[in-house]
Amino acid sequence: MNYKDLYNAADCLIMKAAEDSKNRNNNRIQEIIEYARSANLKKIGIANCTTFTQHANTLEQILINEGFEVAKANCKLGRVAFSDLVEGYKGISCNPAGQAKLLAEAQTELNITMGLCLGHDMVFNMKSEAPVTNLIVKERKGNVKEELSK
Numbered sequence: 001m002n003y004k005d006l007y008n009a010a011d012c013l014i015m016k017a018a019e020d021s022k023n024r025n026n027n028r029i030q031e032i033i034e035y036a037r038s039a040n041l042k043k044i045g046i047a048n049c050t051t052f053t054q055h056a057n058t059l060e061q062i063l064i065n066e067g068f069e070v071a072k073a074n075c076k077l078g079r080v081a082f083s084d085l086v087e088g089y090k091g092i093s094c095n096p097a098g099q100a101k102l103l104a105e106a107q108t109e110l111n112i113t114m115g116l117c118l119g120h121d122m123v124f125n126m127k128s129e130a131p132v133t134n135l136i137v138k139e140r141k142g143n144v145k146e147e148l149s150k
Helices: 009-020 028-038 050-065 096-105 120-127 144-148
Strands: 043-048 069-074 110-114 132-136
Touching: 009 028, 028 050, 028 110, 028 132, 043 050, 043 096, 050 069, 050 110, 050 132, 069 096, 096 120, 110 120, 120 132
Parallel strands: 043 069, 043 110, 110 132
Antiparallel strands: none
């Protein structure tokens, strides 16, 4: 198999910008900022769980201070009744498809996820029109690194 055939021009540009922005002295936020600059991106989206609202607000301010436009969408966007999506379920559902739609309407060029639930992150990633990178994953219990080291 020729693995090069798996990549289109857009994929290669993403990988080039990522390579050009690597700096082992940068944290993940700094790395994302350098990537966005290298890719000449102007508008960044943040899709966050409501439990990470304060963190999303902080990230938004950092990105604005770095010269980016920012659009945000929290997971309870639209207050969708879970029973409207899955019969027999109660409460307000997260709305990852709605988050992706809102950020697409805002014409984001890169989306950052913060704490989306398992499954919700998958739906968001599939529906997002812009490339997606994860800043924070939701860890409900324990330390994954320790679990994998056993």
